[in-house]
Amino acid sequence: xxxxxxxxxxxxxxxxxxxxxxxxxxxxxxxxxxxxxxxxxxxxxxxxxxxxxxxxxxxxxxxxxxxxxxxxxxxxxxxxxxxxxxxxxxxxxxxxxxxxxxxxxxxxxxxxxxxxxxxxxxxxxxxxxxxxxxxxxxxxxxxxxxxxxxxxxxxxxxxxxxxxxxxxxxxxxxxxxxxxxxxxxxxxxxxxxxxxxxxxxxxxxxxxxxxxxxxxxxxxxxxxxxxxxxxxxxxxxxxxxxxxxxxxxxxxxxxxxxxxxxxxxxxxxxxxxx
Numbered sequence: 647x648x649x650x651x652x653x654x655x656x657x658x659x660x661x662x663x664x665x666x667x668x669x670x671x672x673x674x675x676x677x678x679x680x681x682x683x684x685x686x687x688x689x690x691x692x693x694x695x696x697x698x699x700x701x702x703x704x705x706x707x708x709x710x711x712x713x714x715x716x717x718x719x720x721x722x723x724x725x726x727x728x729x730x731x732x733x734x735x736x737x738x739x740x741x742x743x744x745x746x747x748x749x750x751x752x753x754x755x756x757x758x759x760x761x762x763x764x765x766x767x768x769x770x771x772x773x774x775x776x777x778x779x780x781x782x783x784x785x786x787x788x789x790x791x792x793x794x795x796x797x798x799x800x801x802x803x804x805x806x807x808x809x810x811x812x813x814x815x816x817x818x819x820x821x822x823x824x825x826x827x828x829x830x831x832x833x834x835x836x837x838x839x840x841x842x843x844x845x846x847x848x849x850x851x852x853x854x855x856x857x858x859x860x861x862x863x864x865x866x867x868x869x870x871x872x873x874x875x876x877x878x879x880x881x882x883x884x885x886x887x888x889x890x891x892x893x894x895x896x897x898x899x900x901x902x903x904x905x906x907x908x909x910x911x912x913x914x915x916x917x918x919x920x
Contacts, residue, residue, distance in 0.1 A: 647697075648672045648759045649714060650902075651705065651800060653792075654766030656681040658865035659815060661688055662891035663763055663898050668695040670899060672761065675713050677701035679766065679788070704792065707799050714760070716803050758807040761902050762800050764793045765815040767833070769867055774828040782829055789833035794840065804853050811902055812848075814841050814857040815894075816912065818920045821859055834859075838912045845910025854909035856901055861916025864888040885917030 650667045654660040655676035673696050678685045682702045689698045699713045767789045804810025820834025845855035
């Protein structure tokens with residue numbers, strides 16, 4: 647059974663993504679940092695569709711071992727450059743007049759697929775010189791370090807099953823930066839750089855790594871906007887409005903089912919804004 651690990655799933659984009667993936671047949675491992683009651687409410691609804699494991703706080707290696715039920719004691723298959731060269735050589739010499747692939751193997755890999763959606767993140771709206779050390783540390787931890795640690799923990803399971811995908815929820819501010827959001831822009835720029843680097847690193851193992859750089863989404867994170875501020879932003883967006891969390895979740899699913907050759911990409915989803 648396909649498994650989706652989604653961080654920050656108690657509300658907004660994370661919740662919408664969990665809802666869509668549950669209905670598409672994924673079992674779920676979901677967490678949040680603080681809204682535990684809301685997370686359990688989400689899980690209760692999604693259990694009508696699939697198996698759901700909730701985690702209050704960080705998703706640790708112990709949680710992964712228990713929820714994924716995958717034995718990592720055996721050697722982990724890591725493709726070397728020689729392996730890839732030999733594989734391509736074998737494929738070139740193979741008789742392609744008949745069936746050139748094994749559907750049974752592909753079906754098994756798809757059924758064991760682990761999808762990691764690094765969605766959790768926080769923002770602050772402040773001048774750079776007014777950002778405190780605590781705010782900086784909290785943002786770096788929530789948006790970068792926690793994402794890195796979970797990704798590092800999940801990769802061995804993907805390698806073991808031979809099937810996995812990583813999708814990081816980023817922001818257009820990680821591409822072009824935003825005034826008054828220098829720290830948020832910094833962290834999302836780091837997410838984008840990490841996506842490109844890890845995508846190249848895992849490409850030999852056919853594990854795609856991509857990021858969705860979202861524009862303005864109608865979530866609690868943007869709830870601070872006054873009506874006139876919201877209207878001004880929507881006037882700047884060629885599509886004429888903010889995205890909905892459901893639209894982002896649907897796009898996440900599309901990328902999750904895209905050919906694995908799509909990797910190391912930062913894909914903007916912003917209504918033509920940037």
